[in-house]
Structure formats: structure tokens, C-alpha cells
Amino acid sequence: MSTPVPAPVHAGPDCAEPRTFRRTTLDLGDAVLRPWGRADAEPGPVLDSLVAAAADPLIALWNPLATRDPAAALAWLAAREDSWDKGTAAPFAVLDAADGALLGCVNLRWTDRADGLAMIGYWAPPAGRGRGVIGRATRAVTAWGFRTADARRIEVAHAVGNEASCRLALKCGYLPEGTLRASFRFGDGTYHDEHLHARLATDPEPDPEPDPDPEPDPEPR
Numbered sequence: 001m002s003t004p005v006p007a008p009v010h011a012g013p014d015c016a017e018p019r020t021f022r023r024t025t026l027d028l029g030d031a032v033l034r035p036w037g038r039a040d041a042e043p044g045p046v047l048d049s050l051v052a053a054a055a056d057p058l059i060a061l062w063n064p065l066a067t068r069d070p071a072a073a074l075a076w077l078a079a080r081e082d083s084w085d086k087g088t089a090a091p092f093a094v095l096d097a098a099d100g101a102l103l104g105c106v107n108l109r110w111t112d113r114a115d116g117l118a119m120i121g122y123w124a125p126p127a128g129r130g131r132g133v134i135g136r137a138t139r140a141v142t143a144w145g146f147r148t149a150d151a152r153r154i155e156v157a158h159a160v161g162n163e164a165s166c167r168l169a170l171k172c173g174y175l176p177e178g179t180l181r182a183s184f185r186f187g188d189g190t191y192h193d194e195h196l197h198a199r200l201a202t203d204p205e206p207d208p209e210p211d212p213d214p215e216p217d218p219e220p221r
Contacts, residue, residue, distance in 0.1 A: 019113050019150050020087030026140050031103060031133045033092040033140065036080035040093065047073055049102035053125045062162050063123045064187040088113070090145070094128065094137045103128030106141045108154070116152030116201075118145060122168070138172045139206070146201045154199050157184070159192040169197045173206030 026033040040046050050073050054065040067073040083089035089109035096103055104124035111119050120142060124134045145151040156174045158165040170176070174197035182191040 017087075019110065019116060021084065021090035021108065021145075021149055022087065023084055024090075024144065024148070026092070026137075026144065028097075028133070028136055028140060030097050031137065032095050032097050033106065033137055034095065035084050036077055036091045036093050036105070037084065038074070038077050038081050041070070041074040041077050043070075045100065046093070046095070046102050049125060049127075050076075053102070053123070056125055059123055059125065061187040062159060062165070063121070065123075083109070090141065090149075092137070092141060094124075094133060096127075101127055103131070104134045104137065106134070106137045108141050108145045108151075111155070116150060118149075118151045118154045120145075120154050120156055122165075135168050135171050138168065142172060142199060143205075152201055156197040157194045158197075159184070159186055159194055161192065166195055166197075169195075171206065172199075173203060174199050175203075 023035045025035070040050070047070060050065075050067045051069060053059050054067045054072075059065060065076065067076045080089075080091040083091060089107060091105065091107040091109075093102065094104040094106060095101065102125065104122060106120065106122045108118055108120045111117050120138065122134055122138050128134055142154055145154060154174075156165075156169045156172075157180065158169065160179065166176075177196045177198055180194040180196055183194045185191045
């Protein structure tokens with residue numbers, strides 16, 4: 001029995017043009033996915049967690065965040081809000097439904113909008129690891145992108161050394177397709193080989209995964 005895809009609880013208007021990401025909030029029950037934006041720059045636990053995430057060793061290696069202080073975080077959030085405004089990317093904050101704590105981020109963005117080609121990435125601070133929530137969030141955003149934005153193909157690329165990210169991609173139905181040699185420079189300043197995974201809109205939904213995420217490392221990009 002497959003896990004049902006959560007329905008949007010706050011959906012934007014019908015797309016005025018095809019392949020446009022519209023602001024949406026997705027409810028996973030124990031977690032809520034809502035669009036990043038300038039409102040998150042208000043002093044509080046979410047902004048504090050975003051600044052702290054930049055100092056986490058795994059995030060600093062696999063997905064360096066330009067949020068090292070509140071001013072930098074504000075610029076980062078403004079860029080995410082602008083991407084929603086343009087419909088070019090859908091960056092979601094993953095928040096604990098009970099207390100609003102930041103559990104991670106899932107970002108879906110066009111790499112070739114006209115062709116329906118997109119890429120998804122994810123990262124999680126320590127509070128969001130090992131709970132299964134990032135995997136479920138990634139599945140939900142994937143299904144949403146296929147269903148509402150007419151994505152044709154969504155890719156994941158992660159450093160070969162990022163084994164936890166590889167396991168999470170496989171759990172979310174992203175099939176391995178090969179190795180990209182020295183394709184991306186990570187936080188250590190080195191170009192790493194990456195594994196490429198992908199899902200097509202015509203692929204079946206993956207089987208439900210009962211186990212929690214195996215301490216997922218952040219996803220590059």
C-alpha cells in the first residue's frame with residue numbers, strides 16, 4: 001500500500017503559464033513544508049536555526065549555505081522569495097508541525113524549464129536527521145512538481161562520498177543513471193565526482209519506506 005501524497009493546504013492560483021512553481025504549503029502531519037521567504041528573516045528560532053545550519057560540518061561540506069549571520073541569511077531568504085516570484089524554483093522550509101523547529105529544506109528548481117527538466121536538492125540540520133521526514137518531504141515535493149508544474153524529469157546529483165544522500169535518493173524512487181566526473185566543487189574546495197539519479201513523471205511511485213532516514217547528509221545544490 002503506497003503512502004498517499006499530501007494535498008496542498010494553501011495553493012496559489014492556477015498557473016498563468018506552464019511549468020511555473022506556485023507558492024504552496026504541504027502538510028505531512030508531523031511536519032509542514034512551506035515556502036522560504038523574507039518573513040523568515042524575523043528574529044526567532046527559524047532564523048537562528050538557519051544561521052546555525054551554515055556552521056554544521058556536513059552542511060558546510062556538502063551544501064555550503066550563505067547564511068552565516070542574520071544579514072547574510074536575509075539575502076539568502078530574499079533570493080528564495082524571488083525564485084518563487086519568478087516561478088523558477090520551489091524552495092521549501094521543512095518545519096516541525098508541533099513547535100515550528102527547522103528540520104531541513106527541499107528545493108525543486110528548473111534546469112531546462114521549456115523541456116520540463118528540473119533538479120531537486122535537500123539538506124537537514126542535526127534536528128532533522130534520522131527521523132524519516134526529509135525523505136517524505138522529498139517524495140511530496142517530487143509528486144507536487146510532477147502534478148502541478150508539468151515537470152517531465154527530475155534529477156538528483158550528489159557527491160559520490162555522500163552515501164546517506166544516495167540512500168535517500170534511492171528511497172524516493174530516483175534511479176541511478178551514472179557518474180559525473182569532477183562535476184561540482186563542494187565546501188572543501190575540491191571538485192567531486194557525483195552520482196546522477198532521476199525520476200520521470202511516468203515512473204511508478206516508490207514503495208513506502210518504513211525505516212527512518214539513515215542520518216541523511218545534505219544534498220548538494
